[in-house]
Amino acid sequence: MELHVAALAQMKELPSKEFDALLAKTVDLVEKPWDARMLLYADQPEYRQTTFGDFGIMYFKVDDAAELIWIFNAAWTG
Template identity: 50%
Template sequence: MTYQVRLAAAVLARMKNLPDAALNALVERTADLVEEPWDAQALYPGRRDYRHTTFGDFGLIHFHVDEQAVLITMYELVWAG
């Protein structure tokens, strides 16, 4: 099953400032997640739907997995640069 991805406004705003290498790493990690969203750490104990993962050595992305809607919503991006 392939999930769709929705980017929150805060993520879109932060993406504008990413260098090309970081943006490419984010796109590659997102491509992996649409096929396997559970390949990331749970963000909260007891809540498997809220997760986070790194993208390369550049940063961290927080997202919510809605299994019913087959949708990943990325709502927070932290860039290490």
């Protein structure tokens, strides 16, 4: 897993409950990245989005060849 600097900055602003939810979702993604079925771009299935907690959304890219998940955005609307 790799975190973009923007995602890291956004994570610093999360309340602890939402941060814990984001970490739990990240662990799930490491094990099953293709289970996140919401595509970010219809023509690029490696770019996906998923929710965490009650009001969070995370955007990431799955790179099967490198066995890498790159999280580039995490937003919380609460």
